[in-house]
Amino acid sequence: MNNKLPTFQDLKSFFKDNLRFIITIFVTMMIIYGLAVSYAIYSDSQIKETEEISTITGQVKPMLTVEDYTKLNKKAVSFRFYVENEQGAVYSNARLLKSILLSEEVLAQLESKVAIISPVVTKATPEDMLNVKFDSTTNALVIEVGTGDYNNNLDIAQVIFEDVKAGNIPSFETRQVVILTKPQEVNQSAESAMVSTKVNVSDTNYTLISVIVAIVSVLAGVFASVIRLIFKKEVSDVFNASFSEKDLVLDLTQISSEKERVAAAQQAVNHPQGRKCILTEISLPEPISAGLLSNNKQPDDQSENILITDSISNIPSNMEFDEIVIFLLKNTTTKEWYKSQRIQLANYRSDIKIILI
DSSP: OTTSOOOHHHHHHHHHHHHHHHHHHHHHHHHHHHHHHHHHHHHHHSOOOOEEEOTTTOOEEEOOOHHHHHHHTTTOEEEEEEEEOTTOOBOOOHHHHHHHHTSHHHHHHHHTTSOOOOSSOTTOOHHHHEEEEEETTTTEEEEEEOSSOHHHHHHHHHHHHHHHHHTOSTTOTTSEEEEOOOSEEOOHHHHHHHHHHHHHHHHHHHHHHHHHHHHHHHHHHHHHHHHHHHTOSBOOTTOOOOSSTTOEEEEGGGOOOHHHHHHHHHHHHHSSOSOEEEEESSOOOHHHHHHHHHTOSOTTSTTOSEEEESOGGGSOTTOOOSEEEEEEOTTTSBHHHHHHHHHHHTTOOSEEEEEEO
């Protein structure tokens, strides 16, 4: 207000007047965020009979749910091995190795010895049941088989193990293969720890996102409050009451005590002494108006010191004033009324004092 930086009292008044609106925006955005998270969690937990394109084979395959993968990985079997090329460099491309295992030639070779099917998730494809990982801590490749049945897993893993050991996997012919472990059941406790870690990371992410959303919600509430005040029809905290450099603007809204605020308003009107015209769109609060009239010695005479009116157009053209005082009641006086009075006051040479209360 009045082309000055906001003070602590200005900010305090702003938040006091707009706290309910800011809280409403905050709660609304948090509810929307909560519903979005709930829907995402709900959607992930549902079994969807949809299809997706495999990023490895390029073929259309059914989309499995988290529950499906949990069933497949029960009593999974894996083995570990180490591969070097001619230069002694470590072979670490797990994605390429999985693509090779799922190629038509290799897959047909494997399925001629053992059926790669799942007895618990019938829509699962070999891509879902065969997994290849690279352990960067040991530079070992890990082939894991998960069909949901331990004996089935062991049979499939054993066939792949023999082919890897014999060098029957394409691109392994010229590489040195070192077997580290035989096919064995995956350590479920280690897998559970890994899942637990993932869950904790996910929870941490949700917590971080929730904090960010909460902060953004508060800022959005503040921003929306400022925008609302700018376009509000009534005079507010962000309204600039000054029309010219000669205007004297007294912001009494920063005085917290009502008694002091009333006394300050009366003093502002009475000083300096002279003939005063008070403009106010609505009736002034009783304590202020009563105090002003008590100082008006001749209220029914044309020579009265103070004249209170709601429009400058109501004043006889032959009356002159030493000072014109405009009362702006925050959140009550309309900007349109104030603008109308200022346009009409361009015809007056009297000093102008604006009192915000």
